[in-house]
Structures are given as structure tokens and as C-alpha cells.
Amino acid sequence: MSGDVQLVEDLVARFPILEDSYSAHVFNEDGVLPHVFFWDFVQDVVNSFVLQDPDAVDWRSVLVFLEDQLCKGIPEVNEVICTSFLWYLPHCGDPGYGLVAHLGPAMTCKFQEIRPRG
Template sequence: MERDVQLVRDFVTAVPCFEDLFDAHVFNEGTVLPHVFFWDVVQETVASFVGGDDTNWRVTLRFLEEQLRLDVHEVTGVIVTSFLLDLPWPDQPEYGLVDHLGPAMSARFTAIRPSG
């Protein structure tokens, strides 16, 4: 199994509230497409942050931080291009989520979006 697909499977195991999203992706695509899946994860994570559901967004950020620290090329690519790049922009009220990124994600975020 490719590392990016394993990332999705491990993520769903760690954050079970995303099982339905995973199942929908597999049903619609015949497989899971990690970059497409994580675009949806961003939307759900931002909604969780705004809605005050601390568990989901905090667990998501913690899991992705741990995975980014492993520095596996395929995994890093998915997290950077399909999660960090899609986070809210400074002029959006949800941007406060960025303040909760761990050190590895924060460093990558600053590198790819230096102005926020």
C-alpha cells in the first residue's frame, strides 16, 4: 500500500469521526484519493474549530503533526499541499486555527504561506 493511502487509513483510525467521509470517498471513487480526502478534512477541521468541538480539530492537528515529523515524502506532500495550503487565510475568522499548529506544521505553513 502506498504511504499516502496508509496515511489516510491511519488518520481515520486515529480520528474515527472521519470514517463516514472515508467510506463516502471510497464509494464515490472506488478508492481513496489522499489529496481529495484531505481537502475535505480541512473543511471538517475548520468547522470543528469554529463550532467549538475541541476533540476533533485538536486530534486532527496532533495526528498530522506527528506524521509530518516522520518526514516521509509522500505523507509530507499530502499534509503540506492538501491540508496546510487549504487552511483559512488571515482575513477569514477561522484563521485562528493556524495558531494551534504544532512546531513542524507551523514551520511548513510559514514556509509555504509566509504572509499567512
């Protein structure tokens, strides 16, 4: 199994609230497409942050999980986190941009590399 697919499966195992979204994704895509899955996942995380919904995915724990994954240095995992999570976070002035201030050190560094203007 490729590292990026393993990332999605580990993410869903760690956050069971994502199981329905994952199942729908696998059904619709006829398999796991990590970058496509992450598009919806980013929206879920940002909405959780903005709405502070206790029944949504725990955005704080998600950031810790992704930070840990990024620090492992697996190229295909880092690519998904950088291009399909960090890149799609809200821009300055958009609802949810404050989430960026909660990124761990490795994700902050990558975020600044790929989006130097925020």
C-alpha cells in the same frame, strides 16, 4: 500501500468520526485519493475549530496527529499534509484562521514556507 494512502487510513482509524466521510470518498472515487479526501477533511477540521462542536472531529488531536506524521519525514505523507492540509487552511481574516496559531512546530515551519504571508 503507499504512504499517503496509509496516512488517510491511519487518520480514519485514529478518528472514527471520519469513517462515514471516508466510506463515501472511497465509493465515489473508487478508491482512496488522499489529496481529494483531505479537501473535505480540512473543512471538517476548520468547522470543528470555528464551531467548537464537541460532536465534531477533535481539531486539537488532529493537529497533534498530523504534526507527528509530518515529523516522520515520509515524502508522500508530507506532500499531502503540506499541499492538501496546510495550504487550504483559512487565510488571515477568514473564519477559522486562528487555527494556524495552534499548529505544532513542524507544521508551523512548513506553513510559513508554503504560505509566507499567512
